Amino acid sequence: EVQLVESGGGLVKPGGSLRLSCAASGFTFSSYNMNWVRQAPGKGLEWVSSISSSSTYIYYADSVKGRFTISRDNAKNSLFLQMNSLRAEDTAVYYCAREASYGDFWGQGTLVTVSS
Amino acid sequence: EIVMTQSPATLSVSPGERATLSCRASQSISSNLAWYQQKPGQPPRLLIYGASTRATGIPATFSGSGSGTEFTLTISSLQSEDFAVYYCQQYHNWPPWTFGQGTKVEIK
Numbered sequence: 001e002v003q004l005v006e007s008g009g010g011l012v013k014p015g016g017s018l019r020l021s022c023a024a025s026g027f028t029f030s031s032y033n034m035n036w037v038r039q040a041p042g043k044g045l046e047w048v049s050s051i052s053s054s055s056t057y058i059y060y061a062d063s064v065k066g067r068f069t070i071s072r073d074n075a076k077n078s079l080f081l082q083m084n085s086l087r088a089e090d091t092a093v094y095y096c097a098r099e100a101s102y103g104d105f106w107g108q109g110t111l112v113t114v115s116s
Numbered sequence: 117e118i119v120m121t122q123s124p125a126t127l128s129v130s131p132g133e134r135a136t137l138s139c140r141a142s143q144s145i146s147s148n149l150a151w152y153q154q155k156p157g158q159p160p161r162l163l164i165y166g167a168s169t170r171a172t173g174i175p176a177t178f179s180g181s182g183s184g185t186e187f188t189l190t191i192s193s194l195q196s197e198d199f200a201v202y203y204c205q206q207y208h209n210w211p212p213w214t215f216g217q218g219t220k221v222e223i224k
Contacts, residue, residue, distance in 0.1 A: 035213070037213070044203065044215055044216070044217045044218050045152075045160065045203055045205075045215040045218075046215070047211065047212040047213040047214070047215070050210075050211055050213075059211035059212070060211075061211075061212055095159050095160075100165075101148070101165070101207045102150035102162065102165050102205060102207050102213075103150070103152075103160070103162065103205075103213070104162050104165075104171065105162075106159035106160055106161070107159060108158075108159055109159055
């Protein structure tokens with residue numbers, strides 16, 4: 001069974017940092033591109049970042065470019081999102097999603113709240 | 117960036133009735149469109165990809181159609197568990213994935 005489990009969310013002050021993790025199981029993690037997608041409270045879905053299976057290709061939304069860094073460890077079946085210089089508008093549930101061109105499996109999400 | 121526009125924002129339907137949701141792309145995306153269902157407190161669940169192919173385990177009451185810029189998700193007979201928010205997403209030109217703003221299907 002495919003499972004994606006996010007962790008690392010929490011309350012952080014503006015300007016602070018957080019590192020999100022996504023633990024994958026039930027499939028060959030190293031064969032799939034992976035994505036982070038976020039959802040602000042009561043809002044729709046916003047793509048944040050993508051990383052190819054071997055980390056060769058990495059992309060970011062303009063809204064997070066220069067502040068967020070996506071990475072993965074295929075040996076540990078894990079995906080990461082390092083978030084720096086956090087702003088109030090980064091407050092959201094962050095989902096990791098497996099990519100099959102579209103997002104075929106999603107984790108339950110982890111809540112990031114940026115507030116003083 | 118391709119903009120996805122869904123309509124209506126809210127759809128009020130009685131159980132057992134048919135629901136028709138629309139999604140429009142700002143430029144042609146061929147059939148590179150997915151539909152997701154999201155219930156409160158849950159992640160999105162893939163329903164349809166390739167505009168019309170049901171994902172594994174999705175019942176035949178869900179069907180997708182369209183290509184180019186106009187797409188439709190039809191729920192043939194609404195059950196209580198189908199009341200949710202539905203999103204369309206293009207993956208024709210990415211990055212980025214872009215999503216519609218969602219259609220909430222509520223009980224009439």
